[in-house]
């Protein structure tokens with residue numbers, strides 16, 4: 001009688017595994033060939049995998065990280081924000097050659113495992129040339145109307161909750177949000193009322209959560225305070241693992257290899273076709289190939305992979321004859337700001353309010369300023385994690401007290417694409433990020449607009465003894481919104497990708513993540529990456545299925 005051995009293939013379904021016991025399914029052999037090889041399983045790659053899954057195309061997803069464990073620490077602020085339990089060790093260098101650890105998350109689902117799931121469309125104007133106070137945001141090669149149908153599908157796939165018609169900068173939409181807006185808790189409703197009384201147009205922030213407030217007893221999302229910046233322990237956040245990779249793997253034609261870091265793409269002699277994908281799985285080398293190869297490693301890592309894949313035909317890096325790969329890195333001018341009120345803020349799910357009244361400017365400053373939205377509710381532990389040096393001397397209870405009275409704002413302005421803000425790689429393959437902030441006037445003006453409101457927001461109906469603001473600019477280690485290193489365009493001299501996100505110089509190589517964005521606007525980038533993945537995915541099906 002044979003007995004199970006440790007080298008046996010993955011066990012069959014058990015009554016205790018949640019759907020997809022076969023998700024760990026794969027035995028990919030050396031030299032295996034697929035219709036499409038997708039490298040990276042985040043917003044771009046995970047969405048693309050799901051889009052291709054029903055077509056029957058043979059798809060392999062390669063992900064350098066593992067499944068993010070569902071464990072109590074998912075919702076432990078100390079583990080997440082102070083011990084950085086889910087930050088993946090991969091130090092980068094800054095422009096001075098100084099090492100820093102970016103907030104990277106290498107897991108199935110990529111950065112979306114940690115994201116706040118705020119799902120904004122770029123504004124219509126973001127696709128056109130926009131004059132900023134400190135420079136120009138160039139036009140995209142396509143218009144908002146080209147992306148609109150894909151945004152609508154992206155909102156459906158990621159279960160976005162929202163309310164059309166409230167945001168004065170809202171672009172035209174072909175349908176309603178698929179789900180009703182997440183209801184404001186009382187303090188947020190009061191904030192909305194106060195903002196309206198001040199003449200503004202606050203709106204329900206669009207949010208990707210699997211929430212049914214009409215039937216809370218059966219809702220997967222519990223509206224807890226561990227959404228923004230935490231992995232979701234109960235898989236109720238609309239991330240690319242839960243809504244991209246897992247559904248994709250329910251199709252037998254889709255395979256996933258975790259702990260599989262792609263090291264290099266090899267072309268044929270002409271340099272026009274990627275003929276092999278070289279990777280390491282648990283330190284062991286493996287080579288696979290695909291009719292089409294899609295790089296979806298996130299903006300910095302996609303640039304890294306192309307640069308590391310230099311060869312005789314592509315001496316500056318794959319698809320980099322134009323020297324554009326890695327350039328125009330953007331990540332937003334973002335500030336987390338905390339305003340303290342006299343009365344405690346009892347909100348649990350705080351991320352329901354956003355303001356775009358200054359997105360494109362106002363009568364006193366006729367230039368774009370950006371977006372304001374609420375973040376997840378902070379507590380003392382989180383605040384210490386965000387600013388460990390500044391809060392080193394402060395006891396935990398004092399930070400808890402501050403946080404109890406805090407309203408937490410996220411202020412985003414556009415950083416402009418600058419060719420000198422770029423990703424390069426060192427001889428050992430390490431990322432070097434050279435970044436100099438720009439367009440800071442817009443950010444300062446937006447902060448001043450919020451500051452100018454605070455009296456009306458907090459003092460009107462009650463006595464306030466004091467107000468504090470703890471503001472800190474996001475340093476370059478805050479890479480969450482990274483974008484723009486392989487911009488798409490119609491001119492091969494100024495772009496890496498064509499309008500289908502295929503490399504101009506390689507016939508079967510695509511880049512599908514936030515890299516393709518020529519500008520970043522001032523709203524969170526993932527819905528745009530998701531919409532684009534659906535757009536490019538449809539092109540790929542046409543290409544491969546005829």
Ligand SMILES: Cc1cc2nc3c(=O)[nH]c(=O)nc-3n(C[C@H](O)[C@H](O)[C@H](O)COP(=O)(O)OP(=O)(O)OC[C@H]3O[C@@H](n4cnc5c(N)ncnc54)[C@H](O)[C@@H]3O)c2cc1C
Pocket residue numbers: 039040041042043044045062063064065103105106107108109110111112114115116117118119120228229260261262263296297298299301302305479480481482512513514515524525526527529
């Ligand atoms: C804390 C936090 C909060 C955020 N909040 C929001 C928000 O509320 N709204 C929003 O729109 N955006 C938010 N973002 C940003 C959002 O998560 C990203 O814009 C989005 O995930 C980018 O998608 P991507 O496909 O470009 O990259 P990713 O999602 O990062 O996916 C890239 C994947 O490629 C893998 N990979 C990298 N290199 C290799 C390699 N060589 N071989 C194999 N695999 C590789 C990585 O492990 C990763 O899984 C947030 C990000 C963070 C970190």
